[in-house]
Amino acid sequence: MKLATWNVNSIKIRLPQLLEWLAQKRPDAVCLQETKVDDDNFPVLELQAAGYRPLYFGQRTYNGVALLTRAEATDVIRGIPGYEDEQKRVLSASVDGLRIVCTYVPNGQSVDSDKYRYKLAWLDAFQRWLSRELKTHPKLAVLGDFNIAPEERDVHDPRLWEGRVLFSKPERTAFRALLDAGMKDSFRLFDQPERSFTWWDYRMNAFKRNLGLRIDHILLSDALAGEATSSSIASELRAVERPSDHAPVLTELQ
DNA sequence: ATGGCTTAAAAATTAAGA
Numbered sequence: 001m002k003l004a005t006w007n008v009n010s011i012k013i014r015l016p017q018l019l020e021w022l023a024q025k026r027p028d029a030v031c032l033q034e035t036k037v038d039d040d041n042f043p044v045l046e047l048q049a050a051g052y053r054p055l056y057f058g059q060r061t062y063n064g065v066a067l068l069t070r071a072e073a074t075d076v077i078r079g080i081p082g083y084e085d086e087q088k089r090v091l092s093a094s095v096d097g098l099r100i101v102c103t104y105v106p107n108g109q110s111v112d113s114d115k116y117r118y119k120l121a122w123l124d125a126f127q128r129w130l131s132r133e134l135k136t137h138p139k140l141a142v143l144g145d146f147n148i149a150p151e152e153r154d155v156h157d158p159r160l161w162e163g164r165v166l167f168s169k170p171e172r173t174a175f176r177a178l179l180d181a182g183m184k185d186s187f188r189l190f191d192q193p194e195r196s197f198t199w200w201d202y203r204m205n206a207f208k209r210n211l212g213l214r215i216d217h218i219l220l221s222d223a224l225a226g227e228a229t230s231s232s233i234a235s236e237l238r239a240v241e242r243p244s245d246h247a248p249v250l251t252e253l254q
Numbered sequence: 255a256t257g258g259c260t261t262a263a264a265a266a267t268t269a270a271g272a
Contacts, residue, residue: 009260009261009271010260010261010262012261012262013260013261034261034271036261036262060262060263061261061262061263061269061270062262062269062270062271107270107271107272108272109270109271109272110256115270147271147272164272165272166272199272201258201259201271201272202258202259202260202271203257203258203259203260204257204258204259205258206258206259213272215272242260244260245259245260245271245272246272
């Protein structure tokens with residue numbers, strides 16, 4: 001079973017690339033972030049024609065998540081239950097015996113901003129909810145744009161980024177708390193090339209120079225981690241005409 | 255020169271991303 005996540009930075013702009021990629025890779029479940037459309041404008045028909053059943057939880061202009069599955073998904077939950085949030089960032093469902101959580105973690109803007117405080121409070125609520133979910137759904141996968149580079153090797157220049165948003169100590173501690181709740185970073189279950197990243201700034205030829213961060217992740221519950229057979233970053237999608245600034249991440253289960 | 259692109263809003267700029 002192939003699981004994938006991709007921050008598309010507007011599903012409207014990226015739909016042709018998404019459809020081509022789905023046809024090539026045929027993932028069984030795909031989590032999308034920053035769809036940037038309300039639910040009335042989600043491209044349902046195009047994705048159905050491609051063989052996928054779309055679930056979506058969006059808003060105009062900002063945020064928005066979606067889950068595309070080839071098999072039927074059930075028990076759909078939107079948002080973090082019990083956590084009031086105007087922003088559409090979490091979508092969960094069961095498919096093929098797995099519980100899948102799609103997430104778009106707040107960016108945080110800068111460490112001295114209200115958005116950063118919102119990010120940390122949001123992550124605390126997310127972790128506490130996932131800890132409970134893991135008890136009822138031992139086979140759990142959490143996929144998405146976490147907006148956190150967990151370790152120094154996930155940052156092109158750790159000295160430059162130390163203490164900045166996406167790589168500050170409180171954010172890395174919050175990411176560690178997610179793993180400590182009973183999950184593994186599937187990308188790190190396997191040998192990987194050095195300087196592997198999932199996001200590159202649009203400016204400064206950052207992709208060509210590989211000045212990136214690894215901030216998009218596929219976490220697998222401890223019960224599921226043993227079933228993983230590979231994990232990789234589809235960086236070729238960052239090299240196309242008019243790319244998203246994020247590349248997809250793929251993890252395959254036996 | 256906290257810039258450099260890209261997107262969505264709206265009709266020129268602004269906000270936001272990371």
